[in-house]
Amino acid sequence: MTIVTQNVIPASVLLQAGQPDWLRQWGEFAAKTRFSALPAPVVERTKLVLLDCIGAIAAGMQEPEMRTLVGRLAQREAGEGQVPVIGSGRRMSALLASLLNGTAGTMLELDEGNQYARGHPGIHVVPAALAAGERLSISGADLLLAVALGYEIGSRIGIASKLRVTMHPHGTWGTVGAALTAAKLEGATADQMVETINIASSFGLSTSRRTMLEGGTVRNSYAGFSNQLGLMAWELQASGFVGETDGVGTVYGTVIAENFQPDEMVLELGERWEIARNYFKRHAACRYTHGALDALGDIVRQAGGSIDPAAIETIEVDTYVWAAQLDSAEPKNMLAAKFSLPFALATSIVNGAATVPAFREEAQANTTARDLARRVSVREDASLTAMLPGLRPARVRVCFSDGRTLSAEVLTNKGDTEDPYSPDDVRDKFRELAEPVWGGEHVDRIIAEVDGLDGASDIHGLTGLLARAPQHGWSQ
Template structure:
């Protein structure tokens, strides 16, 4: 009889993993951070991220699925004092954080960070907004927690390479939400470290295909991250412990590879990721934005609007992630936002890539659908090599009369290299929030955010965000 032997390590050796030095540094950094440590450009950008997130949440909350979910959760989760922004309903903290995170991704207009390859703000802010009022946090506390949570989430995204089959939503954002909540609770360095380790193993293993197929469950991923961020702090504060190096385990071998710990502390406290963010004006996946910007230049070259029926073909050469969005016949609004052929076609049909340009009514227009089938999308490996600093796209449009136009975009409008101005971000907020609450109430929220760092508490902001939508409010 064959004898089997196993190389089993003793338990003491399995438990002997050393805590990484970057984590010790992060614990001290997070515990010691104050509002006075934030450079003025970081404060300004944090205010804009706060305003932008509120706008996209309020607008997204008007979508039929969100309205239905708010109604269901009002019955199942019960009432609370944390607003589901734009709904007029208050919920317990975890439910509000979940609903606001979900609503903030519904329209694909939430801000992001190109270096982290994801959307840190919407993964952090709903949790901070849910925790802050209960802790009588000041406006400065809120902005500091937002910048801190944004920073660690982004840095994990930068330091790790998620598997190509993984969607970034719901992954490292959980650590960002948790650390923001821990900071609002004035956690010390040891508690910060434990919160990071716990949160790192509570994230989702998300599928990239979900977004490509139009699986709208994808919109819930950011909501889950915010809800779990609150839970991670509750666990840490209650004495629950995580792995010694949860981030390294999860993002170095479970859902990601090649985790580089040095990037977690590179210029820590000097380079702030929230100050390198981008804002979105096209209501579609950011990978479509370079081609949409180039198409906008082509429309200007042609002297004005181009009707879909006038177009013989559109050819797009772009980087790999954008080239993957080549399905011409999306089945619903979410899939349409992740279809480069449809995004270009509906841009021409509607004059802009607005939320309405991706709704079912716009998606059913035959001329738009026909043009989407005449769009060819190819990867150019030379353009792929320019990631992540650039997001290039070349577009050639040929008209039925034989005329041809071409344009190239190296960066997306709104990126750090070509940023929207503060006034443009505020204009976007007004466009999204005005139809929800009315122009005067939206303006009151914008004014409150503009001076939030001087607010002694969050009561005024919470009151404003608790208001119900105006009759018939929608975006």
């Protein structure tokens, strides 16, 4: 009897046959890029993004929901974990710590972002990088490189696609960024990078844009789950799981987004770094409010440094479409207040600035601020919408009861690439957020550790500082 043998093509080869060119390029780029390839401005900006995320996490971890969640999840851990839950004084497993740190980092609406990606790449990758890096004892340079690469691929998916208007960007393409960050720290090959990207593409959450408008604080967990799922994407790949051949193209071209442009994924790859085009925030509110808040700041200066709320008859705002949606004057909680343009302007006038305390429960209950918010009207101007995404314009007009009017217009938000905060501004923001948690001396040590991270043989110096308990105590 003659036995006929057939040539069996391995599954991996069949998968590779259908892979798009951009994905192969990204696999090679992510696997081969070394820290020495990062331009000096990219290294310095990555340090600032890391510092900014740490500050947002530490401050956000003090919110009552986070304290309760940390306590509940700690009860489910068998012994102390390895990764610091920043600002709590606890350590947990990498998966839980990345979830908690990512969630805390979005609580106060102060984490950095990228206007071109239309989202917040940093908080989707930094917790995953710290969690994986702690376990692997990586160098500081490797941590910075992994953060920059994860930030890059997440941002580029955001740039290359158009999320459905009903989607919130948190918890979507950031998962791919977290996964690539983990894969880089694990020393993944090009093929492993590709497979990790494909697996992670399936893990975007069904995020509703209405959560932010209604004050649904579940929204704050989206970035936390992205970090956790990104770490899991690597573990699945390492265990032999495979994803769709072109998962990103399918998910971000037909499922949760559309009009995916693959050429954007590799345009000037390795030359234009998205982390160097990011923005930082000082107003503790949704970034869509920042143009109007900056314009209001100009008006307050015109008025001599302060405005009596009782002297205001109305405030009129013309702005772009996404900002115009934030028109509710009756926010029900802190998150909703941060996504209310009328309240953000009113509380800024009453409290002198759109600070963290200006959105807390006591400030929300302030009758003067609430009454003023009801006198704010918000309209979309199509000509301003047409300036997106490069510009974020707003016109504000304050009409006083005595007939006077003061007005101002801005085209960009302070902190954007066109009008950036200085490195010292970002460090000052970090101090404002972190000193109430740890005190000034400890905060200065963290800043110094991050500044010198590219020369650190491992990241334990940094993570050791981040593991410190808050100075005003949590029950342990």
